[in-house]
Amino acid sequence: MNKQELIDAVAFEAGTSKIAAEETINAVFETISKAVAAGDAVQLIGFGSFGTGERAAGTGRNPQTGETIEIAAAKTVKFTAGKAFKDAVNLS
Helix, strand or coil, X not given: CCHHHHHHHHHHHHCCCHHHHHHHHHHHHHHHHHHHHCCCCEEECCCEEEEEEEECCEEEECXXXXXXXXXXXXXXXXXXXXXXXXXXXXXX
């Protein structure tokens, strides 16, 4: 499912217009993105949690040349599925 299909499905389920569904979905995504970027965790009970993690610096290898390269440390985004979401996936 891509974003447009998600908008269509939400509009149908909520009985609202596609424009209203798109605005709502965009607002939800933007709010979650801003909160996680600020270092806050977003917990949606029954669905899951969004948060940040750390990836340590390390070394890698260029597959074309075999040259060793340094990979910088970085922040990562983590999603942990909630129990209800996991249960729903495992039932299907």
